[in-house]
Amino acid sequence: MTGKGTLNQQTRDRIRALAAEHGFRLNVAAQNLRLGRTGAIAVLLPLGHERAQHLSDPFLSTMIGHLADALSDKGYDLLLSRVLPEEDHWLEEFVVSGRVDGIIVIGQSDQNDVLNRAATHYRSMVVWGAYDPDNMYTTVGSDNFAGGMMAARHLLQRGCKTMAWFGHGDAPEFQARKTGFLAGLPDELRKNVEIIPIPITPEGSHAAAQAYFTLGHRPDGVFAASDVAAMSVCAAATQNGISIPDDMAVVGFDDILLARYASPPLTTVRQDIESGARMLVDLLTRRMAGGDTQSVQFAPRLIVRESA
């Protein structure tokens, strides 16, 4: 039935015809048991410092959709799991549970140590997130530093003088965006950049922006850690009588579907999520086959719309 093994083609055809006639199908569970595999890949979402982050986050859900497609193309099922890393053993627990043949982790969160530890004795894992030469594990991600720089250059070019960064600081992806942003600014502007720490949810970022604008702050250029954050900042600004982009220019990150249809349409740094998902699956299957892999970084692209 599988097409493997030594068998006369006509015998094979005969068996197949018989199978079709009787509605016989291979039992995948038994096949997997015998083959010592599970046929499933886990997609793990560690919610380290941001346990409120919801699967409905547009970036995450887009990623999961593309992952589902890429995995099913290779015959794998997708086992979706959100993990609250209460203790340090969650990943190793998951590995030894043997429920899956491989693991894709979305975002390092603050779980760098856990990931490195697992990577020393478990091959079949890849991670979406920031590249760091010290990591033991293979990552796929955007060049967040370069993306941050693009945002800085664009705001500079528009003539912005007083800048603000709205972001969640802990995860390395977001750190790199911030660092890149700061690096893209001339010294005299850099030291005056206001760093506004915000939660990852739209609720949280909106509240933080509200508080910030209510205190009277009026930067003329804002770089936000994500499009969701940028949209919340825009909403809060508008509610405080700040006009975008005339009074304040806003640049987001991700280029989620809605960014284009926000009001005003969002200028943002685009990540190619679909390519990222395919690459993750590619590298994972290569690792599962015993091959070696290197981390990859995608170059982001600035999409200029109306908000900046």
Next chain:
Amino acid sequence: MTGKGTLNQQTRDRIRALAAEHGFRLNVAAQNLRLGRTGAIAVLLPLGHERAQHLSDPFLSTMIGHLADALSDKGYDLLLSRVLPEEDHWLEEFVVSGRVDGIIVIGQSDQNDVLNRAATHYRSMVVWGAYDPDNMYTTVGSDNFAGGMMAARHLLQRGCKTMAWFGHGDAPEFQARKTGFLAGLPDELRKNVEIIPIPITPEGSHAAAQAYFTLGHRPDGVFAASDVAAMSVCAAATQNGISIPDDMAVVGFDDILLARYASPPLTTVRQDIESGARMLVDLLTRRMAGGDTQSVQFAPRLIVRESA
């Protein structure tokens, strides 16, 4: 190990301790093979007339997130699959493939016949979508008709006189929203309601709204089939110099996370997606256990913000 069967508690504890000591774990694949089950539930997304609809649609992704949580609480894995119903056999193919113990279908799309056919000989299936007494299958969904009426009443109360409906017509959920909306209007207004067919994607609905406003149409009240559509309509309106809510009031449907932080914050008919997901899983497990189930409809709630 499973805690079932007749066994002295101390013997059981001894075995468990031994297992922990040696790192022994039950092999789920073998367990499932022996038990004749798979331990997985499929979540199927039929993309009938709207194959462009993407998993990144905020409603869908929120639903999937809650489903993932509800299923993992019951020990099931979630097998995610988008299906393009090219031919009529996709569901039956899936059923006989035996890859899962039960099926949750999200949205009837235009696949009513297929669902009914499958339901006659397959119990372990529930469907998110519109209730119809003629359906052979169990549905869970919002009372879309009532939701549409709420939108109508609210716009009336604001004094709107010329109304428009932006929606995708084919799926029964959206039909019911429209019918409820029309039913909630007095006769003289109802006959003048403009029906604007739009695709389900933000791109498509934005383009349709653009075209509509460019032609000079200026309704003072709009009900959109979803929040995503409503946000696109708002964006297009703003670009055409229409001020919301002063020139035109807009009511959406769903209450996705971003609705509250859109500009202006969206007035919308809220569906409780989390309760819906839990109910789907509840009913499904009850059906898998051989029990009988009835369809349920959740009452939606109008959330008044600034867009109307």
Next chain:
DNA sequence: CTGTTAGCGCCTTCAA
């Protein structure tokens, strides 16, 4: 209350 045993459906090896 505990220990033994027969298979769940498949794939691989080995013998014919």
Next chain:
DNA sequence: TTGAAGGCGCTAACAG
């Protein structure tokens, strides 16, 4: 080239 048999790790039935 084909057929037969063993065993993947588990659970349920049965015997002790």
